[in-house]
Amino acid sequence: MPEMPEVETIRRGLVDTVLNKRVAEIKVLKASSFRNEADPRMACSVITDIKRYGKMLVIELENEFSLVTHLMMTGQLIIRENEVTLFSGGHPTRSLISALPDKSTKVIFAFNNSKLFFNDERGFGYVKLLETKNVAELDFIKKLGPEPPNDIDVFLQRIRKHKIMIKPALLNQSIIAGLGNIYVDETLFLSKVHPKSLTGNLNHTLLTNIYLNADKVMQLSIKHGGSTWRNYLNVQQEMGDFLNVANVYQKHGSPCKNCGAKIQKIRIANRGTHFCQNCQVLY
Numbered sequence: 001m002p003e004m005p006e007v008e009t010i011r012r013g014l015v016d017t018v019l020n021k022r023v024a025e026i027k028v029l030k031a032s033s034f035r036n037e038a039d040p041r042m043a044c045s046v047i048t049d050i051k052r053y054g055k056m057l058v059i060e061l062e063n064e065f066s067l068v069t070h071l072m073m074t075g076q077l078i079i080r081e082n083e084v085t086l087f088s089g090g091h092p093t094r095s096l097i098s099a100l101p102d103k104s105t106k107v108i109f110a111f112n113n114s115k116l117f118f119n120d121e122r123g124f125g126y127v128k129l130l131e132t133k134n135v136a137e138l139d140f141i142k143k144l145g146p147e148p149p150n151d152i153d154v155f156l157q158r159i160r161k162h163k164i165m166i167k168p169a170l171l172n173q174s175i176i177a178g179l180g181n182i183y184v185d186e187t188l189f190l191s192k193v194h195p196k197s198l199t200g201n202l203n204h205t206l207l208t209n210i211y212l213n214a215d216k217v218m219q220l221s222i223k224h225g226g227s228t229w230r231n232y233l234n235v236q237q238e239m240g241d242f243l244n245v246a247n248v249y250q251k252h253g254s255p256c257k258n259c260g261a262k263i264q265k266i267r268i269a270n271r272g273t274h275f276c277q278n279c280q281v282l283y
C-alpha cells in the first residue's frame with residue numbers, strides 16, 4: 001500500500017505530465033474498476049487540477065466533474081507517448097515496463113498524443129467519476145483526519161478522544177492523515193516517545209511535537225521520492241530512497257544514531273514496530 005509521500009510523489013508527476021491536457025477518450029476495460037456516477041463521457045474534459053486527500057488522488061476536470069483515484073494495494077498509473085513511458089508510479093510489477101494494455105489494465109485515458117493507463121493486478125483500486133461538488137461528501141474524505149502541519153487543533157481534539165497506545169493512534173487516518181507504519185515509527189523516534197505510550201499520558205507539548213515531527217518525516221520522504229519498501233517506484237521510475245535516511249524503520253539490531261543502543265523491533269497492534277528503548281520515553 002502506498003503511503004502519503006508515495007502518493008504525493010505520483011501527484012507531482014501527474015501535474016508535470018497531464019495537467020491542462022484534454023482527455024479525448026476513455027476506455028473502460030473492467031467495469032468494477034470504474035465507478036461512475038455519471039456518463040463515462042463526462043471524463044472527457046480538460047484536467048484543471050490534481051489534488052490529494054490522504055492517499056486518494058482527485059483529478060479535477062474543467063466540466064466540474066472529478067476522477068477520484070485510489071491505488072489501494074496494487075494500483076499503477078502509467079503515461080506513455082508512442083510506447084515511451086513519460087512516467088509510471090505505483091505497485092512494482094512488469095506492467096510498468098511491458099507493453100500496454102495488459103491483463104492488469106482496467107481503464108485507459110487517451111489524450112491527443114499520449115495515454116494514461118490505470119492498472120490494478122488485484123482489482124481493489126478504482127477510479128470514480130463524480131461531480132466535483134460531491135467529492136467533499138465522500139465517506140473517505142469526510143472521515144479523513146487533518147494532515148500535518150495543518151489544523152493541529154483538530155488533531156489534538158481527536159487524539160484526546162482515544163485512550164490507546166500512540167502507535168495505533170497515529171496509524172488511524174481519522175486522527176491524522178497520511179501516516180503509515182514506516183512514518184509512525186520515524187515520527188515517534190524524532191519525538192523521543194515510546195510507541196507503547198498511552199495517548200492519555202501525553203501532554204500538549206508532546207502531542208504538538210509529534211504532529212510537527214510527522215510533517216518533518218513526510219516532507220523528508222517526499223524529498224527522497226518515497227520509500228523503497230516493496231520497491232515502490234515513483235513517477236520517473238526511480239526508486240524512492242527514503243529508507244536510506246530512516247532512523248529506526250527496518251534498522252533493528254543496528255546502533256541508534258543518537259545513543260548507540262541497539263534499535264529494537266516489537267509488534268504493536270499487529271504491526272512491526274521499531275524504536276530505541278534508550279531515547280524513547282514510555283509515558
Ligand SMILES: [Zn+2]
Pocket residue numbers: 256257258259260261276277278279280
Ligand atoms: Zn537511542
